[in-house]
Amino acid sequence: MKKLTLLLSFLLTTLLCTAQKDKVYSSLDEALKNPDDVYILSLSDKKLTRLPEVVVKFTNLASLDLSGNRLTELPTGLTQLTHLTELDLRDNKFNTLPEVVTQLTGLSELDFSSNNCSVLPSSLANLQNLKILYLNNNKFSSLPEAIIKLSSLNELYLYGNLLTSLPEGIGNLTKLTELGAGGNMLFFLPESIVKLTQLRYLTLPYNKFATLQDNVTRLPALEVLDMNSNKLTVLPATINRLSNLKELYLEANKLTSLPESLTALSELSVVNIKGNNGLKISASLKAFLEDIKL
Numbered sequence: 001m002k003k004l005t006l007l008l009s010f011l012l013t014t015l016l017c018t019a020q021k022d023k024v025y026s027s028l029d030e031a032l033k034n035p036d037d038v039y040i041l042s043l044s045d046k047k048l049t050r051l052p053e054v055v056v057k058f059t060n061l062a063s064l065d066l067s068g069n070r071l072t073e074l075p076t077g078l079t080q081l082t083h084l085t086e087l088d089l090r091d092n093k094f095n096t097l098p099e100v101v102t103q104l105t106g107l108s109e110l111d112f113s114s115n116n117c118s119v120l121p122s123s124l125a126n127l128q129n130l131k132i133l134y135l136n137n138n139k140f141s142s143l144p145e146a147i148i149k150l151s152s153l154n155e156l157y158l159y160g161n162l163l164t165s166l167p168e169g170i171g172n173l174t175k176l177t178e179l180g181a182g183g184n185m186l187f188f189l190p191e192s193i194v195k196l197t198q199l200r201y202l203t204l205p206y207n208k209f210a211t212l213q214d215n216v217t218r219l220p221a222l223e224v225l226d227m228n229s230n231k232l233t234v235l236p237a238t239i240n241r242l243s244n245l246k247e248l249y250l251e252a253n254k255l256t257s258l259p260e261s262l263t264a265l266s267e268l269s270v271v272n273i274k275g276n277n278g279l280k281i282s283a284s285l286k287a288f289l290e291d292i293k294l
Contacts, residue, residue: 020037020039021039021062022040023037023040024040025038025041025042026041026042026043026044028043028054032054032057035059036059036060037060038058038060038061039060039061039062039063040061040062040063041055041058041061042065043066044066044069045067045068045069046068046069047069047070048069049069049070049071049072050073050075051066051071051074051075051078053075053077055077055078055081056077056078056081059081059082059083060083061081061083062083062084062085063084063087064081064084064086064087066087066092067088067089067090067091067092067111068090068091069091069092070092070093071089071093071094072092072094072095073094074100074101076100078101078104079103079104081104082106083106084104084106084107085106085108086108086109086110087101087104087109087111089101089110089111089112089115090111090112090114090115090136091113091114091115092114092115093115094112094115094116094117095115095116095117096117096119096120097117097120097121097124099121099123102123102124102127103123103126104127105126105128106129107130108129108130108132109130109131109132110127110130110132110133110134112134112135112138113134113136113137113157114136114137114138116138116139117135117138117139118138118139119144120144120146120147122145122146123146124144124146124147125146125149127150128151130150130152130153131152131153131154131155132154132155133147133150133155133156134157135156135157135158135161136157136158136159136160136161138160139161140158140162140163141161141163141164142163142165143158143163143166143167145167145169147173148167148169148170148173149172150173151172151173151174153175153176154175154177154178155176155177155178155179156173156179156180157178157181158179158181158184159180159181159183159184160182160183160184161181161183162184162185163181163185163186164184164185164186164187165187165190166186166189166190167190168190168192169192170190170193170196171192171193171194171195171196172192173196174195174196174197175198176196176198177198177199177200177221178199178200179196179199179202180201180203181203181204181207182203182204182205182206182207183205183206183207184206184207185207185208186204186207186208186209187207187208187209187210188213189213189215189216191215193215193216194215194218194219196219197219198221199219199221200221200222200223200224200244201222201223201224202219202222202224202225203224203225203226204227205226205227205228205230205249206228206229206230207229207230208231209227209231209232210230210232211232211233211234211236212227212234212239213236214236214238217238217239217241217242218241220241220243220244221244222244222245223244223245223246223267224247224249225245225247227249227250228250228252228253229251229252230253231253231254232250232253232254232255233254233255233256234257235255235258235259235262236259237259237260237261238261239259239261239262239265240261240262240264240265242265243265243266243267245265245267245268246267246268246270247268247269248265248270248271248272249270249271249272250271250272251272251273251274251275252274252275253275253276254276254278255273255276255278255279256278256279256280257279257280258279258281258285260284260285262288263284263285263288269292270292271289273289
């Protein structure tokens with residue numbers, strides 16, 4: 001009986017600890033009552049122009065949401081949050097990433113979307129544990145050099161910037177599984193993209209691609225390819241190399257035909273070819289597409 005009581009007590013303690021770690025605090029006053037118990041703090045949409053220094057008292061903090069404020073800088077004391085793994089800074093007034101963020105080397109996820117940023121500090125490369133990076137809706141005209149040094153990155157999102165190209169160094173990010181760069185001015189991809197052998201999602205809608213390059217068809221793990229609203233006139237016959245492709249989005253391009261090799265993609269379950277007004281397809285392709293959700 002004593003052993004059973006001890007076991008039940010242990011399980012109850014474990015459940016309480018887990019519940020505590022999952023609790024989201026949205027009030028500083030409440031959080032400050034038991035600062036050691038605060039693991040997730042959300043101060044989003046508080047109209048903050050500066051971050052209160054008391055935040056450094058939450059020494060166990062793992063996730064900090066500061067989105068939707070008016071911040072232009074962060075206190076240097078933030079480096080005391082050595083357990084911080086997730087930081088959300090989207091929709092603020094930053095002109096560049098605060099240097100203190102680059103010293104939070106435990107970060108695995110950083111959202112810096114919707115700021116007024118066109119450059120990033122070279123010290124961003126310090127974040128070698130970073131796995132997910134959001135830089136959507138900023139003013140980047142080129143990919144900051146520091147990003148291609150983030151060798152642990154799994155997901156990189158660059159939607160709604162001013163990018164005209166991606167650097168050859170993108171091939172260094174060999175752990176990437178998702179790359180999103182829609183809403184830019186891209187018209188080609190570097191040859192080094194073939195090194196992204198783990199890439200499963202490639203989304204490039206609302207760019208200026210006139211052709212789907214051969215190097216894209218040499219991404220063996222690719223499952224989703226989104227090329228909606230580009231200027232594509234043709235698809236390469238080598239698209240049949242994408243044997244794991246499940247979803248293909250080609251809406252609102254200038255396609256006039258599709259290659260017969262498309263029928264070799266046995267995993268394909270979604271194809272969107274709407275808005276290609278001059279598109280003509282063969283009887284065999286039509287039969288193939290009838291079995292797929294259009």
